[in-house]
Amino acid sequence: xxxxxxxxxxxxxxxxxxxxxxxxxxxxxxGQVVAQHGFSRSLDVMTAAALGAGIVAxxxxxxxLMGSPRFGALVHHGVGQSCMLGAFPTPRxxxxxxxxxxxxxxxxxxxxxxxxxxxxxxxxxxxxxxPPPMLAENFExxxxxxLKALFGR
Amino acid sequence: xNERDLLDRVTRVPGVRGVLLVAAADGLVVAExxxxxxxxxxxxxxxxxxxxxxxxxxxxxxxxxPTFVHLRAxxxxxxxxxxxxxxVLVAVIAPDANVGLARLEMIDAAGRLG
Numbered sequence: 658x659x660x661x662x663x664x665x666x667x668x669x670x671x672x673x674x675x676x677x678x679x680x681x682x683x684x685x686x687x688g689q690v691v692a693q694h695g696f697s698r699s700l701d702v703m704t705a706a707a708l709g710a711g712i713v714a715x716x717x718x719x720x721x722l723m724g725s726p727r728f729g730a731l732v733h734h735g736v737g738q739s740c741m742l743g744a745f746p747t748p749r750x751x752x753x754x755x756x757x758x759x760x761x762x763x764x765x766x767x768x769x770x771x772x773x774x775x776x777x778x779x780x781x782x783x784x785x786x787x788p789p790p791m792l793a794e795n796f797e798x799x800x801x802x803x804l805k806a807l808f809g810r
Numbered sequence: 811x812n813e814r815d816l817l818d819r820v821t822r823v824p825g826v827r828g829v830l831l832v833a834a835a836d837g838l839v840v841a842e843x844x845x846x847x848x849x850x851x852x853x854x855x856x857x858x859x860x861x862x863x864x865x866x867x868x869x870x871x872x873x874x875x876p877t878f879v880h881l882r883a884x885x886x887x888x889x890x891x892x893x894x895x896x897x898v899l900v901a902v903i904a905p906d907a908n909v910g911l912a913r914l915e916m917i918d919a920a921g922r923l924g
Contacts, residue, residue, distance in 0.1 A: 765837020765855030
């Protein structure tokens, strides 16, 4: 497990221990990765983050069109593994969690401990102002730096 | 007898603080009757997981799946009775509850599920 911000480590580690999730990705609503567990290739992280952020944006727009509040979470059940995608507020802005899990755990367990992680992240987050949004001219260098930190190379 | 009636029967046993019908594979609540202070979502997720693991353990050991699970703690117990269609009846009971009667009612109710 690797995280760009140290205060994320403890809540995420607790979630991973309790939920038995295979893969986990925490990202901002724009798809900027904050922490990852289980991914071995940076390309997979970039793809999953982009797709996850896109799906959340799409479902939130659908909810808006239907005049309903945001969806809490999206769960895709598969035979070998399932995927949960949930957006949540933090003191550092709106974040997204993408969790892939197998039959060794259950969606109830994953959702239960995901919600606990969200509460712990809210408590652990530093109270200083959130970092400014990433600018297009800085995007590539910021992305390179993030991936190096997340994969240690 | 519908699910609500089955839950009613178990809830009427003295000392029972809540009863849930849980989809074991998902750990999600199907129906519930709970007193204040009982976290149904957590009970469903954790009890569903426990029963699933115990069932796999029994099967790996060459035994049949458990018909009743009693998890005893200082402040009470969690009882679980697996039924058909991957459903599990779960009860959260106080330490002074009538466990014997709760067990009988749960096994009977679980047999009527599905």
